[in-house]
Amino acid sequence: MASGNIIVAQSGGPSVAINASLAGVLAAAMNNDNYNTVYGSVYGIIGVLEDNLINLTEKANEDSSFIDTLKISPAMYLGSCRYKLPDYEDDDAPYAFIFNQFAKYNISAFFYIGGNDSMDTVLKLSHYGEQIGSDIRIVGIPKTIDNDLCVTDHTPGFGSAAKYVASSVLEIAHDTFIYSVPSVTIVEIMGRDAGWLTASSALARNEYSPAPHLIYCPEVAFDKNAFVEDVRKMLTKYSNVIVAVSEGIRDKDGNYISASTAVNDQFGHSQLSGTGKCLEYLVKETLNIKVRSIELNVLQRCAAHIASKTDIDESFLLGKNAVSYAEKGLSKCMLTVTRTSNAPYTIEIGTTDIKSIANKEKNIPREWINEKGNDVNSAMIEYLAPLIEGETNVAYKNGLPIYLPVGHLSSDPSDRKDY
Amino acid sequence: MASGNIIVAQSGGPSVAINASLAGVLAAAMNNDNYNTVYGSVYGIIGVLEDNLINLTEKANEDSSFIDTLKISPAMYLGSCRYKLPDYEDDDAPYAFIFNQFAKYNISAFFYIGGNDSMDTVLKLSHYGEQIGSDIRIVGIPKTIDNDLCVTDHTPGFGSAAKYVASSVLEIAHDTFIYSVPSVTIVEIMGRDAGWLTASSALARNEYSPAPHLIYCPEVAFDKNAFVEDVRKMLTKYSNVIVAVSEGIRDKDGNYISASTAVNDQFGHSQLSGTGKCLEYLVKETLNIKVRSIELNVLQRCAAHIASKTDIDESFLLGKNAVSYAEKGLSKCMLTVTRTSNAPYTIEIGTTDIKSIANKEKNIPREWINEKGNDVNSAMIEYLAPLIEGETNVAYKNGLPIYLPVGHLSSDPSDRKDY
Numbered sequence: 051m052a053s054g055n056i057i058v059a060q061s062g063g064p065s066v067a068i069n070a071s072l073a074g075v076l077a078a079a080m081n082n083d084n085y086n087t088v089y090g091s092v093y094g095i096i097g098v099l100e101d102n103l104i105n106l107t108e109k110a111n112e113d114s115s116f117i118d119t120l121k122i123s124p125a126m127y128l129g130s131c132r133y134k135l136p137d138y139e140d141d142d143a144p145y146a147f148i149f150n151q152f153a154k155y156n157i158s159a160f161f162y163i164g165g166n167d168s169m170d171t172v173l174k175l176s177h178y179g180e181q182i183g184s185d186i187r188i189v190g191i192p193k194t195i196d197n198d199l200c201v202t203d204h205t206p207g208f209g210s211a212a213k214y215v216a217s218s219v220l221e222i223a224h225d226t227f228i229y230s231v232p233s234v235t236i237v238e239i240m241g242r243d244a245g246w247l248t249a250s251s252a253l254a255r256n257e258y259s260p261a262p263h264l265i266y267c268p269e270v271a272f273d274k275n276a277f278v279e280d281v282r283k284m285l286t287k288y289s290n291v292i293v294a295v296s297e298g299i300r301d302k303d304g305n306y307i308s309a310s311t312a313v314n315d316q317f318g319h320s321q322l323s324g325t326g327k328c329l330e331y332l333v334k335e336t337l338n339i340k341v342r343s344i345e346l347n348v349l350q351r352c353a354a355h356i357a358s359k360t361d362i363d364e365s366f367l368l369g370k371n372a373v374s375y376a377e378k379g380l381s382k383c384m385l386t387v388t389r390t391s392n393a394p395y396t397i398e399i400g401t402t403d404i405k406s407i408a409n410k411e412k413n414i415p416r417e418w419i420n421e422k423g424n425d426v427n428s429a430m431i432e433y434l435a436p437l438i439e440g441e442t443n444v445a446y447k448n449g450l451p452i453y454l455p456v457g458h459l460s461s462d463p464s465d466r467k468d469y
Numbered sequence: 470m471a472s473g474n475i476i477v478a479q480s481g482g483p484s485v486a487i488n489a490s491l492a493g494v495l496a497a498a499m500n501n502d503n504y505n506t507v508y509g510s511v512y513g514i515i516g517v518l519e520d521n522l523i524n525l526t527e528k529a530n531e532d533s534s535f536i537d538t539l540k541i542s543p544a545m546y547l548g549s550c551r552y553k554l555p556d557y558e559d560d561d562a563p564y565a566f567i568f569n570q571f572a573k574y575n576i577s578a579f580f581y582i583g584g585n586d587s588m589d590t591v592l593k594l595s596h597y598g599e600q601i602g603s604d605i606r607i608v609g610i611p612k613t614i615d616n617d618l619c620v621t622d623h624t625p626g627f628g629s630a631a632k633y634v635a636s637s638v639l640e641i642a643h644d645t646f647i648y649s650v651p652s653v654t655i656v657e658i659m660g661r662d663a664g665w666l667t668a669s670s671a672l673a674r675n676e677y678s679p680a681p682h683l684i685y686c687p688e689v690a691f692d693k694n695a696f697v698e699d700v701r702k703m704l705t706k707y708s709n710v711i712v713a714v715s716e717g718i719r720d721k722d723g724n725y726i727s728a729s730t731a732v733n734d735q736f737g738h739s740q741l742s743g744t745g746k747c748l749e750y751l752v753k754e755t756l757n758i759k760v761r762s763i764e765l766n767v768l769q770r771c772a773a774h775i776a777s778k779t780d781i782d783e784s785f786l787l788g789k790n791a792v793s794y795a796e797k798g799l800s801k802c803m804l805t806v807t808r809t810s811n812a813p814y815t816i817e818i819g820t821t822d823i824k825s826i827a828n829k830e831k832n833i834p835r836e837w838i839n840e841k842g843n844d845v846n847s848a849m850i851e852y853l854a855p856l857i858e859g860e861t862n863v864a865y866k867n868g869l870p871i872y873l874p875v876g877h878l879s880s881d882p883s884d885r886k887d888y
Binding site: 064093096123124125126129130131213216217218220221222224225227228229230253254256257258259342344345347348349351352353354355356358435438439440441446448449450451453455456 | 512515542543544545548549635636637639641643644646647648649673675677678761764766767768771772773774777854857858859865867868869870872874
């Protein structure tokens with residue numbers, strides 16, 4: 051193939067590992083004679099549409115630690131977007147513009163790192179490219195803490211988020227076990243539709259701590275009465291009960307368990323309450339016990355100081371492989387991870403047609419959740435355990451982790467320094 | 470002095486450093502011929518009243534890594550309590566019982582590790598001991614993430630909590646800066662009466678991130694209109710504004726800023742809303758912008774995997790010094806830290822009469838907060854910066870930090886294993 055340049059972009063929600071894939075693309079391209087400059091598109095595909103590109107090759111040449119620090123920095127170095135391309139049959143203007151941009155910058159490969167919605171963009175660009183007979187490789191690199199992409203064994207970003215969730219639940223258990231007063235602690239975990247991250251709280255269990263004592267995922271319809279009964283029963287065995295619950299649990303009719311369903315009648319406006327708060331009030335009301343709810347919130351996806359080394363290394367490797375697959379001519383695809391063995395844990399990296407990924411979702415198999423729907427079983431634990439293994443070596447300065455600033459901010463620091 | 474035994478106990482809220490002081494007491498006593506066995510009292514002073522003691526010397530002899538792992542484990546190894554002794558003039562029965570226990574176990578020194586309420590117990594036991602002519606040393610060892618004890622420059626546990634708060638705000642900033650859509654993020658931080666921990670969020674600032682853009686501590690009366698104006702103004706300069714706010718902020722009449730004051734009229738029941746949620750709704754209502762609130766919650770005080778080495782080392786040293794001070798005859802006192810230099814950071818350990826500590830509180834000096842009351846100034850930053858320096862070497866197993874189980878649980882594991 052003739053040598054050319056690369057554009058890479060990031061999209062969707064942040065994660066701890068998405069910059070590792072970006073670093074992998076950059077590292078591989080700089081070691082490959084068929085590729086010259088790697089451009090980063092600011093704010094996802096928007097950067098291509100607005101001609102807002104960062105020369106990443108230049109950055110890496112200027113700073114020898116750039117790639118290593120990028121690899122362990124949280125969120126998107128290039129910024130993100132939630133932009134959905136129109137169908138090109140309805141409106142092909144953005145497509146024509148994007149492929150003009152590709153020509154202008156002599157692009158031979160475009161990489162999009164993201165989750166489900168981002169793969170929709172990869173699919174649409176692939177279709178359009180095919181239509182106009184373009185030979186530019188369009189490749190998706192997976193990323194989502196939700197772990198809900200099909201075909202791939204798991205997704206970059208998930209392992210680190212799972213490690214954060216499990217560590218936090220363990221530390222919350224220590225915090226809770228010190229009092230003799232019985233208590234219930236509800237930990238609300240991200241995952242609107244898939245319970246993978248909530249399930250990973252089970253990794254917190256060890257020889258002295260059974261926490262979380264109960265786990266509720268959105269894959270099983272949530273029953274308020276059964277939940278109260280589960281907690282009541284657990285309190286007969288344990289003084290301090292910790293419950294892991296997905297933000298996305300729904301009742302059998304598909305209604306989210308939030309203020310509007312469980313608390314509204316008694317406490318008023320539903321907007322004030324998330325799932326954890328809702329269960330907190332439910333427990334208080336029914337069991338009259340000390341209860342607290344904790345929302346792990348965005349730290350699940352940005353606490354890079356406790357990233358999983360397995361996750362970061364795999365994400366980096368996916369980025370590198372994306373470049374070599376593109377060079378070999380693969381396009382209209384997403385990189386995938388196949389688990390070849392669980393003990394010892396080994397994987398193979400491959401690709402899948404983008405059509406098998408975009409706009410589809412992977413949920414927890416029902417048989418990995420126990421019959422009552424209040425815990426996960428050993429198959430789930432075996433699947434999860436290798437993904438949180440290993441620690442990255444985050445360096446610290448002045449007591450804080452050293453990360454790379456978000457790229458588009460550092461490119462115009464004058465705008466940001468006057469505080 | 471004649472050789473004797475030690476009882477040590479922990480009380481109040483958990484922290485990341487309180488076990489380091491316990492480890493210090495144990496390490497020093499085991500190296501001191503004047504002391505034989507160190508007993509740990511389970512659930513604070515309650516353990517003495519209920520004759521529930523753990524032989525810590527035995528534990529350390531059985532396991533050579535016991536003291537080192539104890540030093541970096543979160544929350545109270547011995548469990549905690551919120552028990553307040555009655556005045557002995559009103560009821561001296563518990564006092565008589567406690568000093569009987571001391572005699573029974575041949576105790577020559579009693580150490581209580583805790584915050585304000587715990588020092589009240591030290592004061593009362595000291596008074597009673599004086600009254601009955603006891604020569605048992607009664608010594609307090611400070612601990613509180615709130616940093617609100619008088620005389621001592623700062624308190625063990627605070628530095629680690631401050632490091633967690635600053636790191637989290639930095640990581641939240643990365644998470645927030647990736648979108649081009651303007652937003653406001655409210656971070657609610659612990660501290661009912663003193664704003665030290667909220668102020669420590671300022672350490673998150675670096676050359677690329679001005680977050681938190683605004684800081685509100687309970688030391689200054691909170692004005693809703695001024696707050697909205699502050700945020701509005703900040704949004705003209707910055708696209709993504711992060712606000713650090715203490716859970717304990719109050720208006721000029723002393724009312725907490727929670728649902729009941731700011732949100733109640735429109736949104737209903739006050740119990741559903743904390744300070745962060747309240748400000749979230751206030752911003753949404755007045756500025757009509759994307760807004761989110763994050764409550765850092767108990768992880769501030771239990772995330773031992775990101776403890777401050779300075780904090781852990783000082784806490785250990787305070788425990789060690791407590792033993793040598795007791796040996797020298799000091800009693801009715803609390804250990805203190807005096808800062809002898811800020812750059813380089815050096816401290817001296819001393820003691821102060823327990824009367825100057827118990828039931829008193831230390832707030833942020835008004836001059837360390839800016840005139841408008843929406844930020845801290847450089848004197849505050851200089852004070853805080855050394856306290857979060859350094860990282861401990863927490864070991865990991867199966868991807869999770871290795872901690873010591875809470876002692877009273879591990880002593881009866883059969884009760885805990887059947888999940």
